[in-house]
Amino acid sequence: FMDIKLFDLNNDASLVIDIPDALCERDKVKFTVHTKTTLSSFQKPEYSVQRQHEDFIWLHDTIVETEEYAGLIIPPAPPKPDFEGPREKMHKLGEGESSMTKEEYAKMKQELEAEYLAVFKKTVQVHEVFLQRLSSHPMFRKDRNFQIFLEYDQDLTVRRKNAKEMFGGFFKNMVKSADEVLISGVKEVDEFFEQEKNFLLDYSSKIKDATAKAEKMTRSHKNVADDYNHISGALNNIAADNNTAFKKHLEKCAEVFEKLRVSISKVEDRMASDQELKLTELLRYYTRDIQAAKDLLYRRARALADYENSNKALDKARLKGKDVAQAEENQKQCLQKFDKLSESGKKELTSFKARRVVAFRKNLIEMTELEIKHAKNSVSLLQGSIEVLKSN
C-alpha cells in the first residue's frame, strides 16, 4: 500500500508520535499510540498507550473549549471509523455463500478483506495525522490534556456525554450558526481578515461540493471495477466449460481471461482507490480544516462583537456616571483579547494557506503519477493478452 500521509509532520524529533498498531473488536477500534520524546515535561522518554476513538474526540473538545487557544486553528477531529461498507458486504457474502462456487467465494472473501484493510488503514492514518498536527504546533504540544492523553497508561474512561450535555452541545451549535450569520454582518476593520472571511466562506461551500462529487465519482469507479470482476469470472466459466474440439484453444483463452481479470479489474480497482485516497481524502480533510479556520474567524468576530459591546457599555457608564472603572477595565480586557486573537489569527491563517497549497500540490502530483503508472501497467497487460489471443 502506498504511503498515504498527507503531511510530513514528524520532522521534529523532540516529540514523535505514531500509531503502529490498532485492534478492531466488533464496533470499537483500539489504537496503540506510541510516543517518543526528548522533552523534559514528560516523565518517560517513550510511551505506548491504548486509546479509543472517543478519547480522541474528548481531547479535541477540551482543546476547543480552552480559552487560550481561541486564536489558533484547532486541528479537526478525526471522523468516526466507518466499517459500514465492508460489514454490509460481509453480510451479503454470508447470505450468498450457498449459491457460489468455492473459488468465487474465496475470491470475494479476499476482496472483502482487502477493502476492510483499506478502511482500517485510512482511519488509522486520520487519527495519526490529528495527533501529529497537535504535536508539531508549538502551543498545542505544551497542552496539559495532550500530555495526559499521551502518558496516562490506564484507560482514560472518558465520560460519555450524557443526554443533557449532548443536547447542550447541539443547542450551542445552533446558536453558533445563528451568530455566524449575525457576525458576518459586522463591519470588519482589518483588510486582511475581510478578505480571508470572504474567501473562506466561498471556498468552504465549493470544497464541500467538490468532496461530495469526488466521492460519487470514486464510488462509480469502484462499481465499474466490480463489474469487470464479475464479467471475467463469467467469461472464465464459459471458456472452462466447453469440452469440444476447441478445448485446447479454449484452455488458453481461460488462462488469458484469468490474466485479464487481474489486469482489468484489479487495475481499475487500484485506480479507483488511489484516486480516492489522494483526491477525495484530500478534499475531505480540507473541508474539515477549512471549517476549523472558519471557527477561528468566528471566535475573533465574537471577540470583536464583545469589544464593541464593552465600548457601548463604557459609553453608557460614562453617561450615567457609575461603574466607569469597571467598564473601562472590561473594555481594556476585550481589546486585549481581540488584539491577541487578531495577531495569532493572522499568523495561523497565513501558515494554513501555505500548508494547504503544499498539501494539494503533493497529492495532485502523487495522484497523477499513480494514475499514469496504473494506466501504463494496464496497457502492457492488455497488449500481452491481445498478442496471446491473436496468436491462437
Added chain:
Amino acid sequence: MWFSWSPVAWCCLVSSPEAARLSAEDISPSSNGPKAEPVLLDDDPDDPDDLFAGLTSCESIELSKCYQEQDIYSYTVCVCVCVYITFLSILINFYVCVCMYMCIYIYIYIYIYIYAFIYLYVFFHIYLFVCFLFIYTLFYIIYLFIKIDHSFLCICAHMSILIVINFFVFLGDGMNAYMVYKVLTKTSLSIFSRDEVCVKRRFSDFLGLHSKLASKYMHMGYIVPPAPEKSIVGMTKVKVGKEDLSSVEFVEKRRSALERYLLRTVKHPALLKDPDVLQFLESSELPRAVSTQALSGAGILRMVNKAADAVNKMTIKMNESDAWFEEKQQQFDNLDVQLRKLHASVESLVCHRRELSVNTASFAKSAAMLGNSEDHTALSRALSQLAEVEEKIDQLHQDQACADFYLISELLGDYVRLITAVKGVFDQRMKTWAKCQDAQVMLQRKREAEAKLQHANKPDKLQQAKDEIREWEGKVQQGERDFEQISKNIRREVGRFEKDRVKDFRVVIIKYLESLVHTQQQLIKYWEAFLPEAKAIA
C-alpha cells in the same frame, strides 16, 4: 474498378452512420411511393484517423462478408497486359531483326549473313523470351499481392456479399408512423441478378422474412438466425417524436441489430440460396407481412402454437440413443445460463460506466468552481486544469461505454437469442422423433387390427386394412428418414455454429481489448499533460 480494390475505404464511405432526423415536417403524408428524404442528425464524430471507426455499423469486416475483387477479373487484366506486351515484343523483335539484317547485309557476304541473321534472330528471341518471362513473373507476383492484400483485409471471406443498412426515414404520421430502412446489398455472386441492389424495407418485413424461413427450415434442423425483437415502448417513444438520447440510441440499436440479422442469414449457405431471401434483398416491392402483427390472426395462432409446444416439451420423454445429442443439449443449456449471466454483468457494466462519466463531469464542474474561488494563482490554475482533464476523461468514459455496449452487450444479446434458436432446433428433432414414434404405434395398431380382421374373415375390410398398413409403413419409413436427416443436419449446423461462435467471440474480445488499450493510452496522455501543471504549483 481500382477503387473497389480497397473495400475498407469503400465501407467507410458508405456506412458512416447517418441517421434520419425524426421531425414531423419531413414526414411525407402518403404511404405508397415513399418519398424518402434522409435528413441528417448530429453525426457521430468518427475519428478520421481510424479507418475502422466507421465499421461498427457494419459489424466489422470479420463478421460481414467482404467485397473481394473476383480472382477472374484481376487475372484477366494481367493476362491482357501480358498478351499486349507479347505482341508489342514480337513487333519490336521483327523491326530489330530487320535492322540487324540491314546492318549485316552491308558488312558481310551473303552466305555468312544468312547464318548471322538466323543466329541473331534466335538469339533475340531467346533474349526477349527471358525478358517476358521476367515480366510475366512480375505481374503474377503483383496479382498474388493483391490477392493476399484482400485476404489480409477480409479475414474470413470466401463469399463475397456485403449488406449495409442505412438511411432510415419515418413515414406516415402519428401512431401509424413506421420506419423504413434502406437495405443496400453489394455482391458479386451469380445468384443475384444485379451487383448492387438497394431496397426499402419495414421492420415487419424483416419479421416476415424470419417467420417464412423458420417455417421452412426449422423442422429440417437448420439453425435460422432469430430476428430482432419488437419493442413497443421504444417505438412509441420514437413515434412521439422525442429527439432525446434514448430514442436516438434505440434507433441506432435497431438498425445495427437488423444489419447483423441479415448478415447472419446470408452467412448460412442454405439460406442464402433461398428464394425468399433473394426476393427480400432484391425486389423493390414486397407484400406486407401482416401476419407479424401481434394482434393479427397469425399472431394469435403463433402464441397458441408456442404454448402447445411448451406443453409438448414437458410431456415428450425421448430416450436418446445418441450420446452426442445428449451431451450437446446439456452443453447448450449450460451455455445459455452462463451467457445470460454474462449479458447481465455487461449491461450492469455499461450502466455503471455511464454513471461514472456523469459523475466525472459533475466533479469536473465542481473542481473548476473550486479553482475559481482559490486565491493562490498557481493552485487555482492547477485546479482548473484538473477540471479540464476530468472533463476529457468523462468524454472518454462515455465513448468507452458506447464501445462496451455496441461491441459486447449487443453481441451477447444476439447469442442468447441464437442459443434459443439452437434449442428450438433440438426440440424440433424431438418432435420429429415423437412423430416417428407415433407413426410406429399407429402401424402396430393397424397390424393388430389386420390380424384381428384375418381371424374374423372379412375380405373387403382386410384389403382396406392392408392398404392402411402399407400407408403407415410408408409413413414410418418417411419418419425415420426425416429423423435421420434432421439429426445429420443438426450435427452439421451445430458444428458450423460452434466454429462461428468461437471465431465471433474471439474477434469481438480482441476488438474490445484494443478499445480498452486505446482508452488507457488516452488516459496516460491526459494525465501526463496535467503532471507539469501540478508540479508548477509553487
